[in-house]
Amino acid sequence: MTLTETTGRHAAVSAVPVCVSAGRAAQELTLKRGEFDLAVHLGLIGTEPASGGARPRIRQQEIDRLRALPGFPESVRGQVRTAGTAEGATLLGVSTVRFTGLARIGCISPVAFYLNRYRAVVWLYLVDELLAFAAREPDLIAGKSPVGMRVMLEAGTDWRARNWRSRRIDRLLGRTEDPWARAALQASALDPVQLAEVVEDPYERAYLARVRPDSAFGRPGSVSGREVMMRLMLADDPDEILWRRVNLTLELDQAREIRPAPRPGYDPALRVAPDRLASDRLSREHMVPERPMAVRTAPHRTMPPGPGQRAGQTGRASRRPAGRPGAGQGLLVRVGLRKPWRRDR
Structure with a gap:
């Protein structure tokens, strides 16, 4: 092996970031585990995403940055x-x-x-x-x-539980760009009945349950603690339920345009298009605020048939296959505020 090859190999190894576990990071930052988990939740400590269901880890460089702050460790502990x-x-x-x-x-x-x-x-x-x-x-x-x-x-x-839910979901939304994971976070605040009314496709509901992000850290706790956590996660106010249903519908629209939910025969090679994720980030300004205002629906306009379309088939319908549940229905129908229109009335 030549000297150039040896130098290149050592440079490649040194470029790989050194990461440590959560317990090791908390020990080096002199934080209790609860303080460390809260610091991660608030975004005060950056984490490295892990794949394959593994726990996120902390870069040694991030630990060194925090330890170099003036007044450490009180500068970090005081914020949590x-x-x-x-x-x-x-x-x-x-x-x-x-x-x-x-x-x-x-x-x-x-x-x-x-x-x-x-x-x-x-x-x-x-x-x-x-x-x-x-x-x-x-x-x-x-x-x-x-x-x-x-x-x-x-x-x-x-509103204590409601505000806690909102803060938690907003923090987790800020950590992910994946449209299905974002929709799953909105769905996590709805009970199974509410969720089934918004997401009629069982394959989509199963996919939302599988890709839902969890807190970056946090110990499982007792059985009673997990039961309380599950109860507190569910919206219990009509305004909050409506807010989550509308935002879930909007997030699902964006997720379906990027990739479908997997089902029998799904091709695992199907990936998210990076350019679609970038455009998706710009469209989030249309998300409904916490106090929802009256929702307006744009009047339906019939477009001339395009190439490969039959007369009477519109461009809007062509983007949503008729076989998908909720296809062709307006936003108010899909969130349960209006009954679907029937031709035989």
């Missing part, structure tokens, strides 16, 4: 410091009842939770966000509760 209701109320200088009321109406949103000895959900809040809220909204901290706040609490409003 959380507080429960009692500690949060003390930080804000309010009663626990007032603090809980502020959380229930969505003024402050939980970032994590755990189960206490009675298997009750204990919500956790980022300390930095609590202090920022106190500086931003001093009138809600001191003095009498506003009338709107009292009305919402008397009506039983509690």
Whole structure:
């Protein structure tokens, strides 16, 4: 072997990034495992995607970057410091009842939770966000509760689980560009009945369950903890359910245009076109906001038949095969807000 070949081989080996496991990374960053998992969830620690179902790993270069920050390790630990209701109320200088009321109406949103000895959900809040809220909204901290706040609490409003779901799904959406994985995240907030109404094709539902991303890290926990997690993942408010159904429908439209869901006879060589992923990223500005406004549907226009089309067959129908469930139906029909139009009426 010549000197040039030896040098080239060593250069290729050195170019491969050195990665370590989550436990090793948490130890080097002097973080507890819960703090480390939350830092990854918040995007404070970058991860390397893994294939074949393996756990994501951390680059040694990322660990060195964090260790070089001024004030390490408090500079990292302080960003993931959380507080429960009692500690949060003390930080804000309010009663626990007032603090809980502020959380229930969505003024402050939980970032994590755990189960206490009675298997009750204990919500956790980022300390930095609590202090920022106190500086931003001093009138809600001191003095009498506003009338709107009292009305919402008397009506039983509690948006803590909803806001936690939204934060979690939004974080996971920011980690993936795959259209089917994004649709799976929207589908994860719907129960099986709601999901079957939006996604009628059983092969598509099975594919969504298979490609749904999970949190990058996090230990499985007890059986009761997993059961609570599954309950908290499901939307339980009509507005939130509608929001997820509409966004799932829009994500599915983009996913189906890039590649179909696998079914018997599926060719595994079928891959996502990179140019379609780039255009898909630009189209996300049309996603429905959390408080959905009235959905307008564009009037149907009959286009002249193109090459290979019969008279009366439109370009819109040609993009969606008639054999696929929901083909040719409008958005309101597909999310369950309008009954399908029948010709024999």
